[in-house]
Amino acid sequence: MSATTALPYRPATALPPGPEWGFDQFAKVAAGAGLSATPVVDAAAGATVDQEGRRYLNFAGINFLAVDQDAALFAEFIAAGRRYGLVTGGSRGTKGVARPHLELEQLLAEATGNEAALSFATGLLANIGFAHAMSSGFTLDKDCAMDNTDAVFVLDRGSHWSMFKAVAHLKWGKQAFAFRHNDPEHLETVLRRVAGGKVVVTFETLYSSDGSMAPVGDLLDVCERYGALSYVDDANGFLVYGPAYRPFAAEYAALERANFTMVSFSKAVGLEGGGIAGPAAAVRAFEWLAGTSLFTAAIQPPTAAMAHAVARRLLENPGIIDDYLVRVDRFRSALLDIGCQVSSTPSYIMSVFIGAHETAAAVRDRFREEGILVPIFGYPAVKRNEAILRLILNNALTDGQIEQFLDTLARLKRELRF
16 A cells, blocks of 8 residues: 555544534534635745645745755754654653753753753643643652642733643632733732732743734843742744844843743744753753653654754854844835835734734635735734734745745735735
């Protein structure tokens, strides 16, 4: 049997979930709302992506530096795969940690200015593991016990779904609170209510839906004033921002004061995985308390090795990011020139306001007809009738391909009136 030959369908004998579960109705309504079946990708996704027999220009990817197919870096993956295998073969607690993980964690600690770091298979698992570790109780014996079940979490309302999921086990209004997006004054109002106990404030640097940058220093000022620990999700800005001559230098200088920093390896690094950096004792405890480190697989060893190689290259060759950010600025200017309402923060994550969900769906479908993939963010990612076209420029796109996208966007703006 060939790899593409489908197995014969054998109907299950178990009864499906009844209507009280709502799956049939949800599937019916979702299909009508444009949530179609997930397309199949048949080749590496970079500047282009192949889906079901057609090649599209890819404006929907997040591995924006397109380093995953770099021959020298890919060689790191192959060499590490041959030496360490493709699997960890067990959790850190049962088998140990592969050297590529250790080297990646050491680099993460170095790059963020922290004592230690711990890697996770995904950024989502890092966030969930952190919240679990910081709000759990654990007793090994009478001399090794801790109880943080009384911890309180305060989240920015714009935080990623994974962070809200991470604190879902806590009771809202008692151990979990939210403050208005990027609003230090409202954070202070919330902290006044919960000060005096174990409090953790979480927010992001650069937000993925609208590209806004947090007032990092002001938020950390409030945390420090009320004795709250800070956990800053730098999933989107890691290795892109930080040097004093790049945008948001003040925000990243302030980030050094955060107690914990979380990063994702799926953005600038362009691979899978995430990590948390912070004080050595806490990070060591997270190995056992996070759950998402002890009870699930780590990043594949060759992926960890390649992530280390990519991150090291970006740190040692700042011109890679510098040149990319120049292209980003040109792209933003071109969007403004054709009359787009673009997010005000000049980050590499750009959102173009569309409005009604129906219009946004039409924009997505028309782009697809033109051979271009674009990501549309609607409710609940954004407020109702405030749908956006979220753009992250892939650095492997040619100037001609970018012009093709801009020409199409300008035409659709006129025709669909957004």
